[in-house]
Amino acid sequence: MGAIVLPRRPEQRHWLPLAALITGAIGGALLLRNANPYAAHSVLPPCPFHALTGLYCPGCGSTRALYSLLHGDLPQALAMNPLLVIALPWVALMALHAAGWRLRVLEPLLRSIERPLPWLVVLLGYALLRNLPFAPFTLLAPH
Amino acid sequence: MYCNHCGAANDNNARQCVACGQALQASSADITNPIQPAAPPPAAPVARPHVPNNLVWAILCTLFCCLPGGIVAIVYAAQVDGKVAAGDIAGAQASARNAATWCWVSAGCGIVLCVVYVCFYIFFLGALANH
Numbered sequence: 001m002g003a004i005v006l007p008r009r010p011e012q013r014h015w016l017p018l019a020a021l022i023t024g025a026i027g028g029a030l031l032l033r034n035a036n037p038y039a040a041h042s043v044l045p046p047c048p049f050h051a052l053t054g055l056y057c058p059g060c061g062s063t064r065a066l067y068s069l070l071h072g073d074l075p076q077a078l079a080m081n082p083l084l085v086i087a088l089p090w091v092a093l094m095a096l097h098a099a100g101w102r103l104r105v106l107e108p109l110l111r112s113i114e115r116p117l118p119w120l121v122v123l124l125g126y127a128l129l130r131n132l133p134f135a136p137f138t139l140l141a142p143h
Numbered sequence: 144m145y146c147n148h149c150g151a152a153n154d155n156n157a158r159q160c161v162a163c164g165q166a167l168q169a170s171s172a173d174i175t176n177p178i179q180p181a182a183p184p185p186a187a188p189v190a191r192p193h194v195p196n197n198l199v200w201a202i203l204c205t206l207f208c209c210l211p212g213g214i215v216a217i218v219y220a221a222q223v224d225g226k227v228a229a230g231d232i233a234g235a236q237a238s239a240r241n242a243a244t245w246c247w248v249s250a251g252c253g254i255v256l257c258v259v260y261v262c263f264y265i266f267f268l269g270a271l272a273n274h
Binding site: 015017021043045048058059062077081083084089091095098114115117118119120123124 | 156195196198199200201202203205206208213214217218221223224226246253256257260261
């Protein structure tokens with residue numbers, strides 16, 4: 001028999017990352033209440049990937065989109081990072097699910113959105129398409 | 144052996160999972176009948192443990208941090224279910240751990256870059272104000 005290891009409580013283990021995420025979200029919301037990422041010399045950092053390469057990554061415009069969402073301006077948030085705005089409720093659901101939150105009605109839905117490959121295709125496709133400099137695709141870049 | 148509830152690796156003699164506390168059922172066939180030649184295994188379907196793939200953190204890192212780390216994390220997260228289906232539980236857990244590691248790496252890089260930027264910003268503003 002090996003050394004006796006006291007089991008950690010499962011709830012505690014699962015809820016820790018979600019608690020950290022919620023703390024971060026509240027901190028971010030408070031920060032965005034007091035700092036404006038649209039301002040010319042904002043204290044909020046720009047996307048380092050865009051600053052280095054001039055290309056848009058899937059996260060470009062996230063800060064501005066969250067700021068607009070927080071101030072109730074959904075069209076402006078969609079103009080900055082449409083995928084982020086669309087993905088946010090699904091990601092929140094997945095974070096709750098990963099923390100052990102189970103709702104029978106939502107189980108089939110969560111099983112389909114928790115498949116990694118579609119996310120990989122969507123995110124890589126998004127990264128590619130939002131850098132195309134012509135008509136429909138420029139809507140995907142911050143504008 | 145692996146826990147059927149959370150997929151954590153456990154001592155073969157363990158009665159309770161070290162990670163989640165679930166009672167463990169030892170597959171004791173080889174312990175009780177050590178001399179008997181290998182019989183064909185029963186055709187009952189094997190219960191696959193659920194290995195959390197850390198996908199949600201990988202997506203959050205892709206959407207909020209620099210691009211490469213989050214994408215690598217999603218690639219590792221994508222390997223988890225396939226490896227569980229193939230019976231490679233240790234491999235699935237390794238992929239899940241890799242996904243988590245890449246999330247930490249890109250979250251860490253993002254936070255460090257933000258802190259550096261804010262420090263630079265404050266220093267720059269201070270220099271400008273003194274000027």
